[in-house]
Amino acid sequence: MKSRVKPEVKAQKVILLAHEHLYGGGTKQTFLLAEALVAKGVQTVLISNAEKTWLGQTIAQNGLPVKTYYSPLIDRAIRPWQELQVLFFIIKVFLKEKPDVVLASGVKLIGLSGVASWLCRVPGRFAIIRGEGAPPGSRTLKMIYLMHRGLALLGVRYITVSEYIRRQMMNGGICRPDRIHTIHDGIPIAEFANRSASLTSDTAPFAEARPPGAFKIGMVGRLVPGKRYDYFIQLMTALCREFPHVYGVLIGEGPDRPHLERLIQASGFTDRIGMAGYCADMPKVYGDLDFTVLFTDYEGCPNSVLESMAAGVPVLASDVCGMGEILESGCNGFLVKHGDVEGATALVRKVIENPAYCQSMSQNARDSVSRHFDASQKLQALASYLLGSNSS
Template identity: 25%
Template sequence: MERPAKQKVLYLITKSNFGGAQRYVYDLATRLPRENFEVQVACGGNGTLTEKLYTASIPTLIIPNLIRNVNIFQDILVFSHILTILRRERPDIIHLNSSKIGGLGALAGRLIGVKKIIFTAHGWAWHESRSPLARNIIKILHWITVLLCHQVITVAEKERVEMAEMPWTKNKLITIHNGIGAIDFLEKSSARDFLITKNPALAIYKNSLWTGAVGELHTNKGYEYLLRAFAELHHQPATPLVILGDGEEKQALEQIIIEHKLTDRVFLLGHIPDASHYLRAFDIFTLTSVKEGLPYVILEAGLAGLPVIATDVGGISEIVEDKKTGMLVKSRDVGAVADAIPPLLDNAHLRQSLGHALQVSVGQKFTLEKMLANTTLVYTK
């Protein structure tokens, strides 16, 4: 019997750094069964994502002028380039990721007549810190994107329910949680030794309890609330806060650190490749985002067996059950974050029990195999 022809899948994503959406694209692009699918990726810039894709021998196209912020002239050029790519490559499926490429790619796909247009929403952008007018405009643009697509994947059920309230969207939406595979974690001492090389001043805390965070220094991650909360913990002088990540908010965060006299307790170590390998350097993991989808970093912290303090935004509550597999706090609430940290610092049993419960839950519910199988069904049905 003749084997069915391979389906050609083109992934499009705006940025080429290696945040959650890029991790998602990389995992799918490198794990789809090659006997059934031919894969390409198109993105803006030459970042960690493109480096990893080249290493994995995934054909990768660079879209000039593609950036996150709106620029009408550049966006027209980007749209024209997407049309050119679609005409040349003739994909059977385009799988769009991130807000801007979602809208531009869906419209281009409809004009070219792509058979299947799929968009994954990694958190709705109207939840970002913007004016009410801007949020409403963004919500309408997201709605139009959904209407242009054949299928929309939300990484959290909460996100699906929100969009399903908009007209003519319900039958297009499906929730597929992010999933991860095994991670080769360094044990605590080795992980700390490595991080200390990034800032030797950390050495005095080698045997202390560490509170940590990992992620791009972006307003969506709410680091300012974490820093201000940490400033309230005057009775915990021997506890450092260690943040792995770089980004546009670095200078603003450094100013907050200076303002609150935290320079000897808070350490911004910058971008650390494969940061998840060093998670066991931490005793407590924090994520104080104001906007999320279903964050990989909490799944990683869970696999590492860490107790997690996280804000109740996006799909976080679908991973962390308050006081059972972690601690949930209200977003933008400095006092709530400050109140959540000391009980974990003071109680080793609580840290261990919450960390173990999350580890078991993540290992059962959020596997890469489940994500891949469910996404493949969307491609083939």
């Protein structure tokens, strides 16, 4: 298949480092950035573990001219001997490719690439922070910030996807203000603008069983503890008790699935709260939903919220981290305090009982995403920042 991207002019060489454990917003952003760089004529290289996952397969299927180096040793677990092997693997690639710019995402790859790029004297050393990596104030986050301080001394510059994360890192004394920059993530708006198609029974539980007029609520994301799907199940249990036409679906995959299956079983509503697993065609997913929720402990610039807004599906989210930079509660969505399932239930109840309540909100959501979170604008800004700041 030929690539849909045509280079404009020849430019310099950029290496992207990204780890894919489960498909998520960061994975999609890596692919979109690779497209944007190729469109600028930049020689683009990927170091990842993602040969057989969504990222590697999508690069291959689109014929994107990205040179790839894959290693199965790149994963989330911290094993000292394995990390040394990965470090040598990265150094070997850097010495061979001689990049002008390196951009890493993910805590472990940021650390390894920061050291490798310093040893190999790569002119432009960058790390992109899409989430803090641990709950605010936690011991783990303090250790991550300590690592970032060390990398900043090695010349790493930071890009954050929310002003909240930037402020937190500045408060943590990570680096000088001119060495950390905010560029929000963006999504391809047009893909989600027309959500006419519905899910089939193969990809969504109870699609055939849902009666006409059913109100469908979804939560999209990786099934991991920090996403707080347990709050979503509490919300759905309360709503199912009140409204016989309400259905809920968890959309995503991850290690927390067995625990969440037990919670659904305990709710007593296994016929109305289900798990769709991983769904590749997200515009089609939003085409089947009337409302979405994102309960989470910490977040940067969540793609699921932006996608829901672009599709005109009202969204409610926990007011944590940078969420307030996306949602203005009562205008283009709803924000609730972290863990306030009762407050969330009251808001969703109001939506269910008054369908017209969200009509203007849906349009406001579409408008704000189009103005502020269009992928073409954001990725151009990110690519230009990388290419224009390639000296440490």
